Amino acid sequence: MIDKCRKLWTVVVVFSMLIVSMAAIAPGASAAPVASFEVTGPKFGTSPMYVNILTNFTLTASEPSDIWYRWDDTPLTKYTEPFHAVVIIGSAGGAPPLPMDLDEGPHTLYYNCTGEAPKSLPIFLDNLVPITTLGYVGTHYSGDYQFVESDTQITLASTDAGSAVKEIRYAINNGPETVYTLPFTVLGLGLQTIVYWSTDNLGNLESQRSITVSVDNDAPDILISLGTPQLTVSGAVHIGATTPIAVSFTDISGLSSYGYKIDGGAWTDYNGPFAIPTEGHHTIFARATDNMGHASAEISLPVTVDSIAPVVTVTGTSGDTIQVGLGDKIVLQATDTGVGECIISYSFDGGITWKVYTQPLQMLGDTNITYYATDALGNSATQLTVRVYVSETSSSWRLYLGIALIVGGVLVAISTFFMFRKVPEAESSVKKKALKSREEEPEPKKKNHKRKR
Incomplete structure (x- = not known):
């Protein structure tokens, strides 16, 4: 009896729900739009x-x-x-x-x-693009370009205020694009261009940024150069007291300091060519440091300053005069304490034409000889003049040209000259009287011959 009642109740409930459901969806009605x-x-x-x-x-x-x-x-x-x-x-x-x-x-x-x-x-x-920045780990200098060493690491970082950065890319010298994951280095020398950019998660693409870098691994190159006059003799460099001395400094990243010193003096900033006015041996030193901190080794150049002119002498002179015999030869001699290699120039009787002395000068009459010498560096002696009197007999002297070269106080070469015997005064007088008597002897009279008819 109870089971029959339960089955009846279930049927009634199900039927009632069906009626309610059908009543909720009446013909022509629809659900509210969503x-x-x-x-x-x-x-x-x-x-x-x-x-x-x-x-x-x-x-x-x-x-x-x-x-x-x-x-x-x-x-x-x-x-x-x-x-x-x-x-x-x-x-x-x-x-x-x-x-x-x-x-x-x-x-x-x-x-x-x-x-x-x-x-x-x-x-x-989020309409804004990311912003990428480039940085350095290691030696770096910012000048006309960005200077790095070959082991300087280059870093990239990007920020985005919206959807966040998706990736960073870069390329070197128009090479393939690379997704940035770790710091990288720049290989090779010379100027190199790095382009880099970022993209966020929305695809907002940053315009490419670029930077030019140059690799500098070396210290500055230094060269000391000499102007004129200068001369190298047996490996030794000779200069004058006014010879300009220039120092050139070359470096990729530029110079932070550079200078020179003479001998053991203080270091001086280099501002242009200079000279060494002091006679003797000297050593020029130079050094430099570039903007990357690379310091050069000191370089040096030994030089000898020679500013003293040679001295010319005429052996046998008495003051500013000399007496020689007819046809005798005058010899000029130059000495120099420096570089040597002198050239003697001379002229006669104040003439404007100067000749280079190459051999003894034969005297055929009274004259004035003006002379001076110039060494290989251009140091010129003061012009001197000697008055030469020529007698009709052989003189007491016969001279020969020679050049004495003294370097550093040491005599390295010397010429020789020959001296002939002096003519005795009595003998000279006899010859003069004989010559005079020959000049005073009357000429023989001419005879007149008449033609016979």
Whole structure:
């Protein structure tokens, strides 16, 4: 009896639910429309969903109905077609409404069908591109270019205020693009160009940035050069007291300090050519440090300063005169304490034509000889003049040219000269009287011969 009652109750309940269900869905009636959204284009994440100005929003209704939407607390806008993250602003006077971009950052999209409670979608508007910065680990100097060593590590870092950085890429000298994962170095010498950029998770692409780097692993190159006059004799460099001395410093990254010193003196900043006025042996030193901190070794150049002119002598002179016999020869002799290799120049009787002395000068009459000497560095002696008197007999002296070379106080070469016997005064007088008597002897008279007829 009880089981029959239970079965009857179950049938009644099921039948009642069927009646209620059928009554709820009356003929011609439909369910309330429900709005939904679809996002296409750039997007990342869900809550919030990161989007940019290119992202499309599409709204649909489950049943025919008007759909409404708004951004944040702006007025409702009737949905007609897919839209971007812009606000439609109405215009006065019946003009078409104007779209206005939303500001960067978080926003909320509200949407619903007519009669439906509004629903929301949190978004983050991200139109900004990432910003990539380049850095260095190791020796580096920023000048006309970015100077590095071959083992200096180059780092890349990027920041993005929105959807975050997806990747960093770089390329060297128009080479293949590489996804940055670890610091890298630049190989090879010379100027090299690195381009780099980042992309965020929305695809916002940063414009390529570029930087030119140059690898500098070496200390500066230094060269000491000498102007004129200068002469190298047996490996020794001779210069004058006014010879310009220039020092050149060359380095890829430029110089932070550079200078020179003479002998054991103080270091001096190099500002241009200089000279050493002090006679004797000296050593020039130079050094430099570049902007990368590479210090050169000191270089040196030994020189000998010779500013003293040679001295010319005429052996046998008495003061500024000399007496020789007819046809005798005058010899000029030069001495020099420095580089030597002298050239003696002379002229007769104040003439403007100077001749280079190469052999003894034969005297055929009274004359004035002006002479001077110049050494191989151009040091010239003061011009001197000697008065030569020529007698009709052989003189007491016969001279021969010689050049004595004294270097560093040491006599390294000397010429010789020959001296002939002096003519006795008595013998000279006899010859003069004989000559005079011959001059005074009357010429023989000519005889007149008459022709005989």
